[in-house]
Amino acid sequence: MISKNKIKATVIxxxxxxxxxxxxxxxxxxxxxxxxxCTMTGAVVDTGKNxxxxxxxxxETITWSKALPTAKKAKTSxxxxxxxxxxxxxxxxMMKMTGSFGVISNxxxxxxxxxxxxxxxxxxxxxxxxxxxxxxMVMREKIGGFVIPANSNFSLxxxxxxxxxxxxxxxxxxGKLYKVTLITSTGDRVTFKTLGRVFNxxxxxxxxxxxxxxxxxxxxxxxxxxxxxTNTGN
Amino acid sequence: MNNRDLSNRWxxxxxxxxxxxxxxxxxxxxxGVVVYANFHTTPVSVQKxxxxxxxxxxxxxxHSFYGDHQSGIVTPITPYVYVIGMDLKERAxxxxxxxxxxxxYSEDASMLMAGLPVLGTDPAPMIASSTASLTTTIxxxxxxxxxxxxxxxxxxxxxxxxxxxDNLDNVWSQTDFVIQISSADQLVLTHAARNxxxxxSTLADVKWIxxxxxxxxxxxxxxxxxxxxMGWMEGIDTPDPKDYEKVIWTDSDVSWxxxxxxxxxxxxxxxxxxxxxxxxxxxxxxIGRTRDxxxxxxxxxxxxxxxxxxxxxxxxxxIPDNAHIKVVNAESPEGNILRRTYNYFAGKIGSKDDAGLVxxxxxxxxxxxxxxxxxxIDKGDSLNKWNTHIGSAIYFTLPGAKKGKFIxxxxxxxEN
Numbered sequence: 001m002i003s004k005n006k007i008k009a010t011v012i013x014x015x016x017x018x019x020x021x022x023x024x025x026x027x028x029x030x031x032x033x034x035x036x037x038c039t040m041t042g043a044v045v046d047t048g049k050n051x052x053x054x055x056x057x058x059x060e061t062i063t064w065s066k067a068l069p070t071a072k073k074a075k076t077s078x079x080x081x082x083x084x085x086x087x088x089x090x091x092x093x094m095m096k097m098t099g100s101f102g103v104i105s106n107x108x109x110x111x112x113x114x115x116x117x118x119x120x121x122x123x124x125x126x127x128x129x130x131x132x133x134x135x136x137m138v139m140r141e142k143i144g145g146f147v148i149p150a151n152s153n154f155s156l157x158x159x160x161x162x163x164x165x166x167x168x169x170x171x172x173x174x175g176k177l178y179k180v181t182l183i184t185s186t187g188d189r190v191t192f193k194t195l196g197r198v199f200n201x202x203x204x205x206x207x208x209x210x211x212x213x214x215x216x217x218x219x220x221x222x223x224x225x226x227x228x229x230t231n232t233g234n
Numbered sequence: 235m236n237n238r239d240l241s242n243r244w245x246x247x248x249x250x251x252x253x254x255x256x257x258x259x260x261x262x263x264x265x266g267v268v269v270y271a272n273f274h275t276t277p278v279s280v281q282k283x284x285x286x287x288x289x290x291x292x293x294x295x296x297h298s299f300y301g302d303h304q305s306g307i308v309t310p311i312t313p314y315v316y317v318i319g320m321d322l323k324e325r326a327x328x329x330x331x332x333x334x335x336x337x338x339y340s341e342d343a344s345m346l347m348a349g350l351p352v353l354g355t356d357p358a359p360m361i362a363s364s365t366a367s368l369t370t371t372i373x374x375x376x377x378x379x380x381x382x383x384x385x386x387x388x389x390x391x392x393x394x395x396x397x398x399x400d401n402l403d404n405v406w407s408q409t410d411f412v413i414q415i416s417s418a419d420q421l422v423l424t425h426a427a428r429n430x431x432x433x434x435s436t437l438a439d440v441k442w443i444x445x446x447x448x449x450x451x452x453x454x455x456x457x458x459x460x461x462x463x464m465g466w467m468e469g470i471d472t473p474d475p476k477d478y479e480k481v482i483w484t485d486s487d488v489s490w491x492x493x494x495x496x497x498x499x500x501x502x503x504x505x506x507x508x509x510x511x512x513x514x515x516x517x518x519x520x521i522g523r524t525r526d527x528x529x530x531x532x533x534x535x536x537x538x539x540x541x542x543x544x545x546x547x548x549x550x551x552x553i554p555d556n557a558h559i560k561v562v563n564a565e566s567p568e569g570n571i572l573r574r575t576y577n578y579f580a581g582k583i584g585s586k587d588d589a590g591l592v593x594x595x596x597x598x599x600x601x602x603x604x605x606x607x608x609x610x611i612d613k614g615d616s617l618n619k620w621n622t623h624i625g626s627a628i629y630f631t632l633p634g635a636k637k638g639k640f641i642x643x644x645x646x647x648x649e650n
Contacts, residue, residue: 085354088436101354157354174436175334195341196334198435199355 032064041141042116042124042166044183046070053116053183056141065115068187077188079112079148080105081180086165087158088174088196098172099128099202100163100180100194101156106148115145117182117189123167125180130159139164145185158202174198289313289450292418296365299344301634302493304641306369306414307572307596308478311460313452315416315576316427317444317499317592319409319627326437327381333646335437339413340640342433343370352429366419368426372641373497373629378410384649387484387491387630389599393498396612399623406501406625409441414497414574414594418450444501444625446576446592459528462577463589464504466521467528469573470536471559477567484598490645493633495596498571498604501578501625504590509620520616522557530559554616561615562607571595571603590621600628 032038032045038054041062045052050067051074057063068074084102106112117125129142137159146161148154156162163180165172172178177193184190292312297305326335342352347368351359379386413430417423431440452460459467473481484494509517514525522540523530530540532552542560544552553560564570573595580588597603611618635641 083353173331173334174433175331175336175338177337195337195353197338197353197355198433 034066035063038062038064040124042126042164044116044118044125051183051187055115055145056143058143068183071189074183074187074189077112077182077184077190078106078108079114079182079184079188079190080107081182081190081192084180084192084194085197086172086178086194087199087202088172088176096168097122097164097166098168099158100165101158102194104146104148104154104156104182106150106152106154109150111150112148112188113145113185114148114182115185117163117180119165119178119180119194121168121170121172121178122165123169124165126164126166127161128164129161158199162202172196289418292367293364295367296349297347297367297369299340299347299370299635300637303483303495303634304371304631305347305634306371306416307482307495307574307631309369310367311448311452311574312367312369312416312418313448313450314418314420314423315414315444315446315574315592316423317446317594318413318415318427318431318440319406319411319442319444320413320431320434320438321410321441322378322381322438323436329382329646331437332378332382332642335434336642336646337640338433338437339372339430340635342429343372343641344635346370346426346429352433355433356429357432358425361421361425364419364422366417366422368415368417368422370426370430371414371497371631372411373414373631374411375408375627375629377408379630381410382646382649384645385488387486387488387494387496389484389496389601390628390630391601391605393600393605393608393626393628396608396623398612399608399615399618399621400612400626401622401624402626403624406442406444406627408627410438412497412499412627412629442625444499444578444592445580446578448576460575462575462591463579464506464509466525467523467536468575468591470523470528471563471570473564473567473570473572477570478572480567480598481570481603482572482596482598490632490642490648491630495598495631496600496604497629497631498593498595498597498600498608499625499627499629500591500593500595500608500623502591502593503588503622503624505620505622506587506589519554520558522553522559531557556614556616558615558617561610564603564607568599569603569606571597571607596631604628 032047032052032054034052038052039062041054041056043054045054045064048070051070052067053065054062055065082103082105084100086100087098089096089098104114114127116127119125127142127145128139130137130139132138133140142161146154154161163182174196176196178196179191180194181189181191292310297309299305322331322335325331345352346362347365347370349363349365351362356362376386376390376392379390415423415426415430417426427443448460452458459469459472462468479485482495484491484496486492486494512520518524518531523536528536530538530553532538532541532544540553540559540563542551542553542555542563546552573593575594576592578590578592582588595604615621632642632645635643
């Protein structure tokens with residue numbers, strides 16, 4: 001059992017490392033092995049043989065997923081994503097996160113679980129939910145990802161389940177389309193585009209109890225100044 | 235919801251009308267009565283406008299965002315309009331951001347016109363479920379094309395200064411682009427305006443918003459006149475629908491310009507007090523028509539074509555040479571404009587009403603119609619004594635978007 005603070009610290013170190021040295025591949029830093037501890041929730045590593053996703057567990061540890069197919073071998077998921085948009089903020093700096101919303105439809109007769117994914121504009125992607133904790137709404141990782149019931153639509157919306165882009169490497173701009181890929185528990189993938197949109201909401205606070213909580217551990221100064229800023233333009 | 239699509243509605247009308255025409259035609263043939271002589275020569279765009287005279291229809295109708303032309307030009311006129319002049323922010327004055335703007339605008343417009351809230355961010359989604367004939371039209375000024383590094387449409391030139399009528403206030407001047415939104419429901423209209431300006435807020439700033447209104451019982455067909463706040467019918471000298479292709483839509487070698495049009499906007503303040511102090515017969519000589527029935531002073535019915543040569547027993551023309559209707563009269567179809575004019579009332583300036591017209595003219599070539607008409611007015615319209623032009627701007631209105639595309643997508647693709 002790893003302490004919460006330790007997870008937090010390793011997440012921060014991992015995240016900072018990947019931001020400071022973006023050319024070093026995640027794979028080079030960590031050799032993923034199923035069910036072993038990892039350092040950045042949401043990280044997706046393609047070893048050339050397999051894909052692993054760093055996922056949170058119910059006991060507040062984070063571990064690598066089972067070996068999933070690589071991009072080349074992965075099947076296209078039957079899931080369909082529509083009405084997708086992402087909260088834009090033209091004044092983001094490198095550390096900022098943002099939420100993406102829309103509808104995931106499962107036209108099949110079996111439930112499908114989305115466990116993670118990736119986007120070209122952020123170092124990590126998380127499946128998040130809003131939940132009550134100590135009388136306040138907080139955002140936290142959805143342990144186990146999103147389960148899309150058979151023949152159903154699953155809404156991703158502010159104040160509810162959503163996709164979180166963490167460690168943005170680009171400003172998210174209103175009117176631009178960004179490519180996103182979601183990965184299911186069987187390793188199938190669905191790729192779609194999400195539209196940057198100005199939105200005043202989705203400024204929820206992060207639950208300090210989960211591994212990806214960056215806010216409380218952020219160093220003072222430049223980078224933290226932009227945290228939680230709203231997108232009022234320039 | 236009882237949203238009836240205008241084109242579907244019209245197709246029923248067409249069917250009924252055609253069937254009736256055949257039946258009546260047969261009867262007519264028997265009795266010698268001539269009916270529907272020009273029925274089959276009427277352009278489709280005009281057919282759509284007919285038979286939509288009741289305001290209930292207007293409240294329950296919606297238009298398609300997609301088509302050869304943008305909505306809000308020859309679609310039936312609704313009682314309310316916002317015309318929103320916007321400038322690109324400094325950071326957005328490039329091709330990349332312009333593409334973002336066009337995509338966002340089209341995304342929002344297509345949803346709102348279909349009676350749906352805008353994607354994800356609509357602050358009041360239930361208002362969107364009624365459209366009340368909502369139309370949205372986006373048009374672009376010279377600077378817009380300059381920033382996009384695209385050769386501007388060739389007739390998009392500055393409107394020359396009009397030394398007698400102009401008293402232009404920078405508040406209402408040229409902008410990089412303009413969005414005209416109209417609806418029969420002020421709440422729907424304002425909701426749309428708020429969504430657009432909010433959603434484009436990282437790319438563009440609002441310079442001005444002109445709000446306009448018409449009588450709710452005014453004719454809905456775009457080519458028909460309506461009674462303004464001054465009590466006079468406005469827009470009688472309007473193009474014949476059969477000339478719309480020539481008068482309104484651009485024909486160009488540049489493919490993305492085809493099916494577009496030019497939009498001239500003037501904010502014309504009217505001195506209501508001094509005008510209303512004038513005797514009615516003097517007012518009628520200024521205009522050239524009677525006030526109440528709109529009969530040209532040379533004729534006997536409102537539908538009579540004004541005869542500018544007809545003289546009284548003293549040899550004076552019945553319609554004075556400087557009468558408003560003579561000055562604005564277009565001598566050829568190409569010289570005419572399509573008017574979409576609205577009243578404005580913006581309160582008081584001192585003891586005087588700040589009232590007048592939000593004058594919008596669509597034309598296939600402003601250098602042959604709109605600008606010469608303004609010059610003629612400037613030189614000698616006796617109405618000038620009461621009219622002051624306080625705002626002026628000119629734009630090119632891109633053609634409509636194809637299904638699934640955004641407005642201007644073809645232009646951006648072809649002009650790389």
